[in-house]
Amino acid sequence: MTDSSLLRHCPAMLISAPASGQGKTTVTAALAYHHRREGLKVRVFKTGPDFIDPQILAHACGQPVYQLDLWMMGEAHCRELLYRAASEAEVILIEGVMGLYDGDSSSADLAQALAVPVATVIDAQGMAQTFAAVAFGLAHYRAGLPFAGVIANKVGSPGHAQWLAEALPSDMPLLAAMANDDAVGLPSRHLGLLQADEIGDLDQRLARAGELLNSLAPCRLPEPVAFAPIKTQAPPRLLAGKRIAVARDAAFSFIYQANLDCLQAMGAELRFFSPLTDQALPDADSVYLPGGYPELHLNALAENRAMKQALRTHHQAHKPIYAECGGFLLDSLTDKEGHSAPMAGLLQGQARMQSRLVNLGMQSLWLEQGEIRGHSFHHSQLETELEPALHSAPQRNRSQAEGFYRSGSLQASYLHLYFPFNPQAAAGLF
Structure with missing residues (x-):
């Protein structure tokens, strides 16, 4: 009682x-x-x-x-x-x-x-x-x-x-x-x-x-x-001393406040930046690219060559990058009107916006540290010859599984994961 x-x-x-x-x-x-x-x-x-x-x-x-x-x-x-x-x-x-x-x-x-x-x-x-x-x-x-x-x-x-x-x-x-x-x-x-x-x-x-x-x-x-109060354990400080560069602007804004809180509770220092306007990444150990509306900002993202090079340099240094939805790290992105633009090119393939919803629904993903949950909601279709490292499990039959891709220190998918469900798994992304 x-x-x-x-x-x-x-x-x-x-x-x-x-x-x-x-x-x-x-x-x-x-x-x-x-x-x-x-x-x-x-x-x-x-x-x-x-x-x-x-x-x-x-x-x-x-x-x-x-x-x-x-x-x-x-x-x-x-x-x-x-x-x-x-x-x-x-x-x-x-x-x-x-x-x-x-x-x-x-x-x-x-x-x-x-x-x-x-x-x-x-x-x-x-x-x-x-x-x-x-x-x-x-x-x-x-x-x-x-x-x-x-x-x-x-x-x-x-x-x-x-x-x-x-x-x-x-x-x-x-x-x-x-x-x-x-x-x-x-x-x-x-x-x-x-x-x-x-x-x-x-x-x-x-x-x-x-x-x-x-x-x-x-x-x-x-x-x-x-x-009534609920007793929960504080997440382990697995990211103590780590600096995470978090993209946040008009093109990258689909992020749970609880995810940011969770990273900070694990000891991470968050440094925000704009892939649209900044010319360099903050000094950071890893990068977090949440989803958003990159398709509405094709020209600005394509023309910010300094930022794309900064991401490539970060990747070449074997530093972690975790990306959700969007498509900025692919070779190219095409909007609904058929306009294409070159993106960062860290992950082989391209994404094309469709006239109809491609996937929607809750998803479960099993990483090395256990299950973590989230959802997918996107109008873009990925075209790539890469094989996913993992597949998510949809909560309902009407949804499709999402591929989870890895390329060196880069991990990316259409999933929007909820970090507090499994802080250890979230820490492993960074």
């Missing part, structure tokens, strides 16, 4: 919806921005292996955003992250993924496992009493699901908001009603929303969205949730 004095109580809710496209990210960001403007310390999490939405949410709450996923991370690690947040925050928001019950590890699964109540966002355009029927169905589809209430999106007027609130059962409150305004929508591309740094008026959009949350009905705080 947990000592009650160790419990941390913090208002919290998981924000889900009947489907994608209902406005979860906009509403979650608006709530974070609104409560932050009210003087509260807000912590936000994102369900599942998402890199882009967390950038928007981090901008809104002013704090790093961490992922929560029962399979990729494990329940104990999810609980540990929430307990840490509850120890310092005054509001915790968790953005769900897809529809409430969608996926092999759904938002409902996460909410039920962690005992965090669900608030469902429903696009209320053209709806009155049916709004309540949809909310009731979501709340009662699975027995025992903790349910906080409903958030109405794209509401037409104060009268419309009142109809929606009156239609709901007495035990299902309307937590917020966001007025319909195209100015708060978030632009997107093939992998999802634009990155936060690419939306020039993001602050204005978030401020406007925060105002709209309070314009039709009072915006309510969620009820406090009790979070």
Whole structure:
């Protein structure tokens, strides 16, 4: 039994919806921005292996955003992250993924496992009493699901908001009603929303969205949730004294904050650099190239010959390089319009962007230090005669295995690995 004095109580809710496209990210960001403007310390999490939405949410709450996923991370690690947040925050928001019950590890699964109540966002355009029927169905589809209430999106007027609130059962409150305004929508591309740094008026959009949350009905705080402490072992300091150069710019931004934390907890010193604009690598023992959008920056990457040579020199010195997705280390990369450009040439082959998704899903990889988990999500197709050193194991049958390639001190694949799942395996990459 947990000592009650160790419990941390913090208002919290998981924000889900009947489907994608209902406005979860906009509403979650608006709530974070609104409560932050009210003087509260807000912590936000994102369900599942998402890199882009967390950038928007981090901008809104002013704090790093961490992922929560029962399979990729494990329940104990999810609980540990929430307990840490509850120890310092005054509001915790968790953005769900897809529809409430969608996926092999759904938002409902996460909410039920962690005992965090669900608030469902429903696009209320053209709806009155049916709004309540949809909310009731979501709340009662699975027995025992903790349910906080409903958030109405794209509401037409104060009268419309009142109809929606009156239609709901007495035990299902309307937590917020966001007025319909195209100015708060978030632009997107093939992998999802634009990155936060690419939306020039993001602050204005978030401020406007925060105002709209309070314009039709009072915006309510969620009820406090009790979070219990979790005892976990600190990762071994296998990287003490090691310097890792981490690529981070508009082309290389798909990186878990938890991965950076894990490397630092193992003793590594992180030195960030930009393959787009820097002419040299930082003084480092190894290099980490996360995924991102290199296909959108073909010319800049191709023309930065000094950086490509710096990577070759690093590789020739037998220093570790670990690369995820992207394709910058291949001979060439081709975008969706058919434009090709020479890349660093450390790994034989080329990648071509496709009009459709090539692979998507959770993946498990067995390295010398044991299993490590992650996911793949890419529109590019690798063409190479190299044989993979290893293959990942997809969590679901509809996904494909990913090849894990090695060339000297270089290791690369389409996988986005979650380092805290197995810190020893992560240390072995560097």
